[in-house]
Amino acid sequence: xxSIFKIGLMALASVAMTETAMAQIGAPFIHDPATVAECDGKxxxxxxxxxxxxxxxGWVWTSGKSIPGVGAAPDMLKxxxxxxxxxxxxxxxxxxxxxxxxxxxxxxTLDPNSPDYGFPPAAExxxxxxxxxxEDCDAIDAGLIMTPEGRLFVTFGTYFGFIRVCELNPETAxxxxxxxxxxxxxxxxxxxxxxxxxxxxxxxxxxGTCCDGVNSTYNIVCGRSQSPTGPFIxxxxxxxxxxxxxxxxxxxxxxxxxxHFGRTIIEEGVExxxxxxxxxxxxxxxSTLAILPIVWRNGWPEAGYNVKxxxxxxxxxxxxxxxxxxTEYVRLGGGMGMFGGRGGAxxxxxxxxxxxxxxxxxxxxxxxxxxxxxxxxxxxxxKWELVALEEGTLGAPYYKIVIAGTNRALAAAENKSxxxxxxxxxxxxxxxxxxxxxxxxxxxxxxxxxxxxxxLCLMSAGDSNATLGKFDFNNVNCKWNFRQY
Amino acid sequence: xxxxxxxxxxxxxxxxxxxxASKKAAVEEDAAQAGVQYDVAPDRIANRNVExxxxxxxxxxxxxxxxxxxxxxxxxxxxxxxxxxxxxxxTVFTDSYILKELTKEYFPGQFANAAPEIGSTVEVESEAxxxxxxxxxxxxxxxxxxxPAAPATVxxxxxxxxxxxxxxxxxxxxxxxxxxxxxxxxxxxxxAVTVINCEQDMTVFLAAGSNSASIWWVNGEKVxxxxxxxxxxxxxxxxxxxxxxKGKNIVRAAVINGPGMSDMCCRFYNEDGSIVKNITIxxx
Numbered sequence: 001x002x003s004i005f006k007i008g009l010m011a012l013a014s015v016a017m018t019e020t021a022m023a024q025i026g027a028p029f030i031h032d033p034a035t036v037a038e039c040d041g042k043x044x045x046x047x048x049x050x051x052x053x054x055x056x057x058g059w060v061w062t063s064g065k066s067i068p069g070v071g072a073a074p075d076m077l078k079x080x081x082x083x084x085x086x087x088x089x090x091x092x093x094x095x096x097x098x099x100x101x102x103x104x105x106x107x108x109t110l111d112p113n114s115p116d117y118g119f120p121p122a123a124e125x126x127x128x129x130x131x132x133x134x135e136d137c138d139a140i141d142a143g144l145i146m147t148p149e150g151r152l153f154v155t156f157g158t159y160f161g162f163i164r165v166c167e168l169n170p171e172t173a174x175x176x177x178x179x180x181x182x183x184x185x186x187x188x189x190x191x192x193x194x195x196x197x198x199x200x201x202x203x204x205x206x207x208g209t210c211c212d213g214v215n216s217t218y219n220i221v222c223g224r225s226q227s228p229t230g231p232f233i234x235x236x237x238x239x240x241x242x243x244x245x246x247x248x249x250x251x252x253x254x255x256x257x258x259x260h261f262g263r264t265i266i267e268e269g270v271e272x273x274x275x276x277x278x279x280x281x282x283x284x285x286x287s288t289l290a291i292l293p294i295v296w297r298n299g300w301p302e303a304g305y306n307v308k309x310x311x312x313x314x315x316x317x318x319x320x321x322x323x324x325x326x327t328e329y330v331r332l333g334g335g336m337g338m339f340g341g342r343g344g345a346x347x348x349x350x351x352x353x354x355x356x357x358x359x360x361x362x363x364x365x366x367x368x369x370x371x372x373x374x375x376x377x378x379x380x381x382x383k384w385e386l387v388a389l390e391e392g393t394l395g396a397p398y399y400k401i402v403i404a405g406t407n408r409a410l411a412a413a414e415n416k417s418x419x420x421x422x423x424x425x426x427x428x429x430x431x432x433x434x435x436x437x438x439x440x441x442x443x444x445x446x447x448x449x450x451x452x453x454x455x456l457c458l459m460s461a462g463d464s465n466a467t468l469g470k471f472d473f474n475n476v477n478c479k480w481n482f483r484q485y
Numbered sequence: 486x487x488x489x490x491x492x493x494x495x496x497x498x499x500x501x502x503x504x505x506a507s508k509k510a511a512v513e514e515d516a517a518q519a520g521v522q523y524d525v526a527p528d529r530i531a532n533r534n535v536e537x538x539x540x541x542x543x544x545x546x547x548x549x550x551x552x553x554x555x556x557x558x559x560x561x562x563x564x565x566x567x568x569x570x571x572x573x574x575x576t577v578f579t580d581s582y583i584l585k586e587l588t589k590e591y592f593p594g595q596f597a598n599a600a601p602e603i604g605s606t607v608e609v610e611s612e613a614x615x616x617x618x619x620x621x622x623x624x625x626x627x628x629x630x631x632x633p634a635a636p637a638t639v640x641x642x643x644x645x646x647x648x649x650x651x652x653x654x655x656x657x658x659x660x661x662x663x664x665x666x667x668x669x670x671x672x673x674x675x676x677a678v679t680v681i682n683c684e685q686d687m688t689v690f691l692a693a694g695s696n697s698a699s700i701w702w703v704n705g706e707k708v709x710x711x712x713x714x715x716x717x718x719x720x721x722x723x724x725x726x727x728x729x730x731k732g733k734n735i736v737r738a739a740v741i742n743g744p745g746m747s748d749m750c751c752r753f754y755n756e757d758g759s760i761v762k763n764i765t766i767x768x769x
Contacts, residue, residue, distance in 0.1 A: 135533045136656075136746075159716060160746050164531055167521060177521040182531035188696055188716035188746055209714045212576055217714070229523045241529070242653065242750070243694055243718030 022253060022306055023280065025390065028053060028061040028289040032073035032141070032191065035262025036274040036291065036394070037083060039110035043394060045274065045289060048072045050087075053289055059392025061289055065112040069122040071103075073260065075193065076110075077144040079152070083107045084173050085119060086142035086154055089127075100139035102129040102156045104173040128175045129156055129166050129182060136161030137182075141260075143193025143204075145228065146170065153228050155185065155192040155203065162241070163192045163205060165229060185230040186240035189221070191260040195301075200224040202301060203232040203240060204248065206259035213285045216257030216278035221245025222301060235300060248273075249303035254281040255290065258303070263294065264394065269437045269473025272395040273303060291395030293436035304436040306396050307482055311385045311404045313376050317441050317479035319463040322376035323384065323410075325369045325403060325420055330360050330379075355379050357405040371410065371418040373464050378485065384410070386482075389431060398431040398447060400424045412446035416456060416468040441479035443471055528652075537663030540656045544647040546603050550682065550765035551649060557752035557760035558653040559736075562677045563601055563768045566643040567661045569611040571636065571672035572743035575714035578698040583712050586674065587700045587739040598705040598735050600680050600769045601645040609643060612636040614669055647768040654694075654717060654750035657740060661747075671744045681734040681753075682765040689729055689761055691736070694721035695749040699740040703727050717748045726756065729764075
């Protein structure tokens, strides 16, 4: 959180839409984004200077209303039916000072069109933590957490010394005990926040260099503790006060410098991390909002992956079989190839031809074709092409899923069943939400199910069939993997 | 002292309204009076006091040998008052820049394989600190920032200080602010030397972290370089296997930083991954 002004101006600038399939589209320009917050079906975030972004669906982002008076690097947390805003009144080292303050205030809604919209004027906001001009802390980059026990904490600090934590009153967001000292929990990092997972508090911080475009080395790291006051230890036993931290995300896929982590839990097993890229190579090296799935591996959070456009086997987590069109099985030539058959060990090897789409498509029915699950054998009826669409959900686009080489699309059907339609038309039952889950598998959900108002997902039915059903993270039938060969 | 109050703020990034807490605010007293108690180690309690003696104990030539702390960190060093090397940012710390600037000889005997005499001084010619002393006009411009005219040079008389750090790491910025008349902690090169005394020959790894870039030598051989703009992380870099000989071994470090925090830490590991503790540390 350093080079603030010009990036804030960039975020406010009107820009032409540029689409990339694997990142938020629209005009997602921001630096130091607050944790994405949802209000009345829309998504919001704010960056340094209060610059806002808004999204109808969580995938396409445009410039939104700023919050007056917000200084640097805000965070937002919904508590009950109110929204708690925290931010800092100075920048880390901006103008040569490390004198900072963490300020909180409440709002009733995030919708600027609501009559209830508004945050109190600056004079009525509460400073809950501060740093002197010269001490081993710089009170900036607030990060909020409500613990499972209902305790509210804020972390703050930057590369100039310690990251600190103090406890707030969850009713007022004022300091819980004005005499209680701040506690050092990490050192020389930025953009801290804390999350809770499976008995541990995880302190997220950002190491590396920010604000240097594609040369930025910003990277998100974490340590964990069983107490919100630490000590936070990384995966090799290093205390974050000693600089420790396990990497969550650094640089990836043409994006440089991940920083300012925030977590959104959609439901059990579906978590997203919002952050900014210091530089998006495809967007002139600008700083952009990003949202990716969170995967928990061996007790540590990692940035997951949205599915890239491409051709995949869709493999059931249940059995390992593959989703396929229920078409006539067409055998390849040959017989037993073992025990030295086909000429024995002395014969030179030759390439066996893979079955091609043109080898079999003439035999497929012209109308809808059923879906089933079967052994994967590289067959054309098992090769699914995913193509991201220009609308989506929080952090992921909708996809059309077609048999590679055709426009035959996977679709939800009446009676909570599955089918494939000969042509993708863009109908909502043909649009698939694909979320990577916290265990690394994926769930697939049609945007709509004909004759049904429920949100359903693709499920294994036995080992060899598929249906639609209610998502349950603890049900292996709801989980799928994407394989490329 | 009530640190929570309603602040009056205008929308200005630079307009900071905060408590007028004195630097001498006794954090421990606050902690004692606080109604909410946290089970944390005393060194985790925020301390706003940044006076020199919060970080260092100055030693004389009669100081008894030290040992590594319980986590193996080397806290005893002889530090040279920092050499001016103003930079408006840390993005210039490329490999070649670090090699050039941290191996530049500023004074005779700088790279001698010997411990400096405590309290002795050296004369160096260095770049004059930039106007404003610290901050250098902000961050983030990197190499795109306008470069100043050719720097003026100044002569510095710099003293070697023997210290024990009260922390596991050496807060170089606090050393600089404590020993420099201008209290400037930015845009500096730090030189540090310590003597590792071994009872027998040892094969070890030197593990170090620094904010920002640094080079480390053992017995005159460069064993580790930490290039680029980086934060101090314990065990960030580790040397190849090195031999500490029976008797005295000279460890030397040079650390450079632009604006921002600067510190360093160092310890040794045995080949089996255990931390080296069976050594003593002296200044001579």
